[in-house]
Amino acid sequence: MKPAARTVLSSPRHPLLQQFRRALGRGELTPEGCCAVEGVHLVEEALRSRLEVVALLAARSAEKRLENFEAATNGGLRSYVTSDRIFRSLAQTETPQGIAALVRLSPPRLEEQLARPKAVAVALLGVQDPGNLGTILRALEAFGGAACLLGPKTVSPFNSKAVRASAGSLFRVSVARNLTTEKIFSLCRQYRLHTVALAPGATPPLSTVDLRGPVAFFIGQEGSGLPPEALAQAAVVARIPLAAPVESLNAAMAASLALYETARQRGFRE
């Protein structure tokens, strides 16, 4: 094993720390297209997903944790150490574990995913809560889904809460951003996905809709639901039956249940 070469970053203005700070704080990729992730589990998931870890950063008090990662990658990681104070200033978690990384995503190509036989996609129009978006990516992967299509006014998948809630699924599923509603429906036509919008009180119940062919679910904003143009264009507007007085579920629950129901109708694939 090569000896670990760790660089100590003592100035909070060091360009690499600035990259971490901006990417974590704004929930956006770095200019080089890397995603910033925080926490031991996510770095493990990135390595497990065979992503390139461009930089691994530890707070001084968590420096010991670098050893495992360095051993696992045979010393091939670029490791950096900074003070606990600086680490806390760029972390987005309330009680940081002292480990963060910049990873280069290499998601499967959208077109290939949508062209899969019996592809399942989820289109999110206006989902604002990053935890919900991350949870949806996790459910998408768990139930064999192909891609997530993000429409207008939808939170960034690189938001640190979204990355955390995805529990690593963001590293492996195909996510297309900044799509117009029109573009999403056009993709669905192109790949012959059955468009199923979910809305409280709609007919029919989802469990009676045949979900065994290629399908795209449309999920709207937590408060106001799907925009009228999406409800009008969808082939089916279905409901998840709810006992009164509950009127709706949050976006993550609705999407997870739709993905579960789809996998169930297909006999699950593990």
Next chain:
Amino acid sequence: MKPAARTVLSSPRHPLLQQFRRALGRGELTPEGCCAVEGVHLVEEALRSRLEVVALLAARSAEKRLENFEAATNGGLRSYVTSDRIFRSLAQTETPQGIAALVRLSPPRLEEQLARPKAVAVALLGVQDPGNLGTILRALEAFGGAACLLGPKTVSPFNSKAVRASAGSLFRVSVARNLTTEKIFSLCRQYRLHTVALAPGATPPLSTVDLRGPVAFFIGQEGSGLPPEALAQAAVVARIPLAAPVESLNAAMAASLALYETARQRGFRE
């Protein structure tokens, strides 16, 4: 309509404000057994659920919002106004709406709920995330569940994030706290609930378990899962089938899917 009588609270040390501060900050009931809630939607849910609103508090900039509530209750509310600064100091949300209330819960009795024909209960052993707990209460009510049994090391249902994620379901479902695992299993025996533990990788898949009779689902901690004594005592340990490499779902997703699957097997009751 009676004229609205609003009291202005100008000292941050006013006992009522202290009650709000402690209850919201600690996620616990007030000494008088009231739950503190924040936000317009939750106050509406409390009134819709016919709970007694013991005190309604508005920040000065949100005072206008009091009018709707006062009109809806025919002036029967005790309304208070405080400065925006004081309100922010006790609020738990990042961007407070300026409305909070102390409400007296009157949940349905646990024993009656568990004795219902085909009762569905969810037992949580060590669920730490308040958002997950709230989401589970929402799913429990949405799919006709009877009660939530909270075991050791489980977050308080009165945590403000839990209350918010429950979207009002906390006001209407039966939640029993601080139960030992032994007590939970003893309740299940007493009410003849089929005990179904959920664990990744277990056999059989949940969709093949007959969930049409009285049933209690056991859900463990997000990281470490259910404790061995719960896995050993459960009548069935089932899995939700997941596509690799996803190894688990978060507690809220697992519980929601189990409750959905139960309602589906029973033909849903809306």
